Each structure stands twice: as C-alpha cells, then as structure tokens.
Amino acid sequence: MPHVVTDNCHLCRFTECVAVCPVECFHADKERTYIDPEVCIDCSACIPACPVRAIYEVIDMPDDQRHWIEINAERARALPVVYAKQEPLPTAAARRAQLGF
C-alpha cells in the first residue's frame, strides 16, 4: 500500500525523501510534498530519510493523519514531479526543533 506525506512536512519541505525515491513519485507545491499513490512502489526508502518523520505507510498511519491519504492522491495529480532535492523552507529548522527531532 502506498506511502503518505503527513502533517510534519508543513513548514519544512526538506525533500530528503525526493533524493532517495527510486521512482520519482514525489510532487510538490511551494509548501510541502505529496506522494503519487499510483507510482509509489512501497519501498519505504523515504520513511527514514525524512528528518521529521512525516511519511507513513498507510497500514501504520495514526488515525489523526489519515485524511492525508486523499490529499496526497489529489495534490499529486495536480502538481509537477520533483526530481531532485531542494533547499528546505526558511522555517524548517525551527519547525524541526519544535517537533522534537
């Protein structure tokens, strides 16, 4: 089952996930990334790569994050693929500290 980018990506957008995705399934807007569930191959490379643990496999998702499943699918369809790692947002360091990572 596909992987999903949840809350913690907001204000970060590290894109470490993009660097390790073998199939280029990440799409992004200016604020955060989204995984295209049609392309994701469930390899889980992205899960440990994210500095703020924003990514879950559907089976492991906390209930309060489940709304992200549909959002990832919708937003990935509407946005372009991100091929390479990019600079995080200026708010990323503070957000990471606030999340306890």
Next chain:
Amino acid sequence: MHLMSAMNAIPAIHVAIVGAGPSGFYAAEALLRSGLPVRVDMIERLPTPFGLVRSGVAPDHPKLKQAILVYDRIARTPSFNFFGNVQVGRDVTVAELRATHHAVVFACGAETDRRMGIPGEDLPRSHTATEFVGWFNGHPDYRDRTFDLGQETVAIVGQGNVAADVCRILAKPVDELRSTDIAEHALDALARSRVREIHVIGRRGPVQAKFTTKELRELGEIAGCATLADAADLALNAESETELRDRNNLNGPGNFALFRAFAARKPAVGQRAIRFRFHLSPVTLVGDGQVEKLILTRNRLEGPPFAQVARPTDEPVELDCGLVFRSIGYRGVAIPGLPFDDMLGTVPHTGGRVLDGAATLPGLYVTGWLKRGPTGIIGTNRADSVETVESLLADLSKGCDREKRGAEAVGELLERRGIRVFDYQNWSMLDTAEIARGKPKGKPREKFTRIDEMLAASTGRGNEAGRSFGSALEKTCRAMARS
C-alpha cells in the same frame, strides 16, 4: 557554467558506467539530467540489465520491480548505449575505458557474500542466501545449483530482509509462487520440498534484529505457517529497553511487538513453522560428508545502547538440521585494475572518486554497494549516485579538453575481439520473449536462465547496424573535412 566553457573544444562528454543495476542507472540519470552534452555507455557483464532488481528482489514482491520502468526510460534516451554481455577485465580493460571515455563509473555492486568463518562452512548442504536468491530468480550464475529441499529442518543464519526473503520462499505454499516470475527450475524444486521447520537465527536479541517491520509482519502472515519465538528470548536488558524507547528506532518497536505475538503462538499439526532464535552464533557445521548439525554458542549482549555486541558464553547449543543458509551480508568483488579494500569489500573512495592510497585516480568513480557496502535499499542508491556524479562533473569542469570517442571506440574494440554485444534492442526482444513465455503459465514472465539461450533468443543486430553505418558515415565526413 564552468563545465560548458571548459568544454568548448569538444562536442561531447563520454562517460562509461560499469554495471546496469540501480546505482548505475541513477548515475546515468544524474549525468543525462545535467544539461551537458553527455553520452552514457553502460557496460554490463550479463545480457540482461537491472542488477538486483531483476535477480535479487523476491518474485513475490513484484511492485518493487516497477523501478525498472524508470531504468527503461533512461535506457531509451538517445544519448544512452547499452553494452550487455561485456565483462570489464575479460573483454575490455579499465585502462582501455579510460582511453575511450572521459570518466568511468563503477557500479558493480556486491556479487559475493560474507563468510561465517567457521569449520564445516563449505560442507555440502551449506549454502549462501546469495546463491539461493540468485537461483530462484533465474540468475545464470546460479542456474545449476541444487538445494536439498528434502530436508525437514533448515537453519538460516542472519535476521535481515534477505534472510526474510529466503525464509519466505521456503515457507510459502508453492501454489502462491506459481503466478510470479520465479524461475521454473526453482518452482519445480520447491513443489517437491519437504521443508517443515525453519530456524532464523540471530546473534543478538529481538530488538537488534535487522528486519524491517513490514518484512517481519509478512512472515507472520504466511498461509499454513506458524511463526514462533521463545518468551525467554524476549526478556530485555536495560540497553535494549533504551533502544526500544528511542524515537528514531524505526523498526525495533514494531519488530518487538511482532516477536511478542509470535511467542504466544503454538505450532499446529501439519503446519510449517518458522522459529526465531536469538543470542546464538554459529560455531561449527558438522556431518558425515554433508551438513547434519549446526553447533552454536549462546551469546550475552554487552555495550551501550545502539552498540550492543554479542559476546559468546561457554554454553553450546545444538541444532539438528540438514540445510543451512548463511545470510549475513553480500560482499563486493575486486575488479582487475582498481584498488580494493579487502576488509570492507569495497573500492576506496572520497565522495565517489576512486582512491589509491591517499591519491584520487583521475577519471575513475564508484557508486552503489561497491562504494558504500551492501547497505540500504533500491532508492538509497539514487542519492549515492547523485553524489558521485557531482564529484565527476566538478572534476571535468576543471579541465576537459581531450576529445574521446566513447561508444564508437569501444564498439570497434569489442568487434575486433569477436565479442557479441547485447544491446538494448536485443534486451527488448528478450524482454518481450520472456513475457510471452510467461503468459500461458499465468506468470508475468518466464525468465531465460542461461546466457547462450538469451543470446540465441535475441538474434538480429539491433542498434549495431545503425552504429556501424553511423561510424562509417562519420569517418567519411572527417576524411572529407581533412582534405
């Protein structure tokens, strides 16, 4: 861009990539995406590309193999050439590639395996995960191995995802494998298997087991098979408790919860059983001409959290078993003409530049498992290859004034030597043939498992005709330009 101005004198940068697995393809991708006029020539010892995605990923994990779609797209770009069935060292040397290309990237992976280093390790019925996985995945190197699946008790030494793959293929009902791309000879052998009990043995404790929780969970869900653990092994020391509570511990907590559940299970009559054993290291394999027993020692754990080490006690443990697989890591193989770190099984490097002692060797690069050791998964190689290519392009921007002939020169050299190059069009034909052979059997493909059969199944010159025409035309144009 520095590289562009340094390159004014030459029309193209020629890079050779040795090895057609994930790390090789991600290096090709990074080069082709650079915006520079790069020509990539990928040289692969087998006729078939894709490395461990074709021959390592288990047949019942077809989704992971979709990574091949990305590699196929890369291979079909015009500035990419595939030279299959060509072995560096045997058919062409590193020195020759340095002469024909501006840079050579080694992406050869880790083809052999770590040894346990114990007496009896080479007895018949003692095998490696590498050969078993290669065998059931139809890798030509392992086509003729045999495994005594008439044995009821099997021991797997190692508790990582490769051990999980070996275990799962032995434990699954064979009918569940019939619709996968597992090699036919393996399916036939597994259909006659009498394996009943599989011991999966780790030298440390349940919290240190290297499985990802996903793979371990999958073992627990195999039809007709009970996964078991001994509650005594689940009593944790303080350091393991600390590891378990750590926020960054990705798999430990999930794994431990699964082992807890396994400890509460009971084996049922007629079911296969997978027994997870902990705190045990192999000491000797014994038997009269073949493996009959595995002698182990019980370990205790010492050291700080996240650096827990297994120390042997004097307590021997015996396991009667007739089939043993060691699954304690793949290992790289030295390439003639390249430095090699024999302890690590890797090519020494700095940022992907090959090192000979303290000096970097100009024009030589390494990526993937040959660079960092056999760690990580398919996608890990992407970031790794990006790093190597960044070093390569930075080096070329400091001076790239020599024109090289790349694919044309290598093609001529190989033709003079009578080497049959298997190009990407040949692979496409083989791919189509494998898919067609699989259809009547309800399989996604039926793999060819012998090199001579692969070469015979894909006759026809593919791009070769186009290339020799192109080079003849170019020769004529250059001759005309000179006169």
